[in-house]
Amino acid sequence: MGSVPAATPSVREICRAQRADGPAAVLAIGTANPAHCVPQDEFPDFYFRATNSDHLTALKGKFKRVFQKLGVERRYLHHTEELLRAHPEFLDDEAASLDARLDIVATAVPELAAEASKKAIAEWGRPAADITHLVVTTNSGAHIPGVDFRLIALLGLRPSVRRTMLYLNGCFAGSAALRLAKDLAENNRGARVLVVCAELTLMLFNGPKEGSFERLIHQGLFGDGAGAVVVGADPLSPVEHALFEMVSAAQTVIPDSGDAITMHITKGGFGGNISTREVPVFIGDNVERCLHDSLEPLGVGAKWNDLFWAVHPGSSAILDRIDTVLQLEPEKLAASRRVLSDYGNMFGVTIIFVLDELRRRLREQEGVGGAPEWGVVMTFGPGLTVETMVLHATGHMHASP
Numbered sequence: 001m002g003s004v005p006a007a008t009p010s011v012r013e014i015c016r017a018q019r020a021d022g023p024a025a026v027l028a029i030g031t032a033n034p035a036h037c038v039p040q041d042e043f044p045d046f047y048f049r050a051t052n053s054d055h056l057t058a059l060k061g062k063f064k065r066v067f068q069k070l071g072v073e074r075r076y077l078h079h080t081e082e083l084l085r086a087h088p089e090f091l092d093d094e095a096a097s098l099d100a101r102l103d104i105v106a107t108a109v110p111e112l113a114a115e116a117s118k119k120a121i122a123e124w125g126r127p128a129a130d131i132t133h134l135v136v137t138t139n140s141g142a143h144i145p146g147v148d149f150r151l152i153a154l155l156g157l158r159p160s161v162r163r164t165m166l167y168l169n170g171c172f173a174g175s176a177a178l179r180l181a182k183d184l185a186e187n188n189r190g191a192r193v194l195v196v197c198a199e200l201t202l203m204l205f206n207g208p209k210e211g212s213f214e215r216l217i218h219q220g221l222f223g224d225g226a227g228a229v230v231v232g233a234d235p236l237s238p239v240e241h242a243l244f245e246m247v248s249a250a251q252t253v254i255p256d257s258g259d260a261i262t263m264h265i266t267k268g269g270f271g272g273n274i275s276t277r278e279v280p281v282f283i284g285d286n287v288e289r290c291l292h293d294s295l296e297p298l299g300v301g302a303k304w305n306d307l308f309w310a311v312h313p314g315s316s317a318i319l320d321r322i323d324t325v326l327q328l329e330p331e332k333l334a335a336s337r338r339v340l341s342d343y344g345n346m347f348g349v350t351i352i353f354v355l356d357e358l359r360r361r362l363r364e365q366e367g368v369g370g371a372p373e374w375g376v377v378m379t380f381g382p383g384l385t386v387e388t389m390v391l392h393a394t395g396h397m398h399a400s401p
């Protein structure tokens, strides 16, 4: 007697079965920096000595005055005096130094990215071969195959890992990668997405130049680092733990701000413009609209001070402006200020450091019964582009291993 053929499921049923049941969540976080740490108050001496520019005493004085206003106490840098001595072409923006810079970052960026990733994978608790998707961002390089490809070997990922490489997204790159990871995790049942951001400011390094305020900001604000996050839905107990559920993710452009931050590759590394006076104003004028657009559709009606905050610390002027507009209590942006102070602005990597710092702070607050449940990630970058993600804290705030 022949068996009755089972009814073929509809495409809608197949699609539904392919999707996760619950929201994507941050399952683990790892961070890494180069070994070379430069205190900000020692940086002008390091920088002017390494660039043979000690005779530019007035300019050095200006660097010192402005550096004090950025909110940075120390940064980690891949480039040392020794490396700069070996590459005098890095001091001169008219010299063709792009190839030499790309040669260095081609190895150093994947290595730093792997260091952060290994920490995230160790905290996650499952083998690297269980990673199904890889999303990598960097502004520091332009190679094919890129950092994503190098990470397969460095981490022992499966050759069939589905890779996405995001180049040149500026400081919102970390949020863009997390937003993509959320969609991948929710639309592919069982997916485990490794998000990796890595930056070396070597691409931006140049000697001091009279009349170039951008040069001053490039050298004084940005730092090197890498951050990695494992994202997945429906955590497998008891190994996996959701730290933050990723409830919604949005991106928008601030009208008429297209020239406020620009970056492009030149024969001498990176060129571009940061309108340092305008950027905090643009962000301050638009932050409430972005927040309302993200929170209202969810029915999350919390007051700003009832939320936790992970904001990209572009500089202390940007954080001050957000504080003023939203009238935040001082501790609300404390994780962002701490990361800016201890590491500088590491482009898209920075927000991963802020999430890591934030989960430590929330865990401490949980201990005394006062941690907010709902929170917001906000990052900014060229466009001006604002990325907003709504998070829900789950009560599994583990410290980094």
Ligand SMILES: CC(=O)CC(=O)SCCNC(=O)CCNC(=O)[C@H](O)C(C)(C)COP(=O)(O)OP(=O)(O)OC[C@H]1O[C@@H](n2cnc3c(N)ncnc32)[C@H](O)[C@@H]1OP(=O)(O)O
Pocket (backbone or CB within 6 Å): 062, 065, 066, 069, 070, 169, 170, 171, 172, 213, 261, 274, 275, 276, 277, 279, 280, 313, 314, 315, 316, 317, 318, 345, 347, 380, 381, 382
């Ligand atoms: C890369 C990405 O994608 C995203 C990013 O995060 S990009 C980085 C975003 N960060 C920013 O845009 C920085 C925001 N701005 C700031 O932090 C502050 O404006 C700042 C620290 C740069 C200056 O602080 P301030 O309080 O405005 O400084 P202020 O006291 O007015 O000026 C200090 C000196 O700098 C000079 N200065 C300030 N802004 C200037 C500008 N835009 N152009 C030229 N000179 C400037 C002043 O003339 C003054 O010079 P003197 O000491 O010789 O008199």
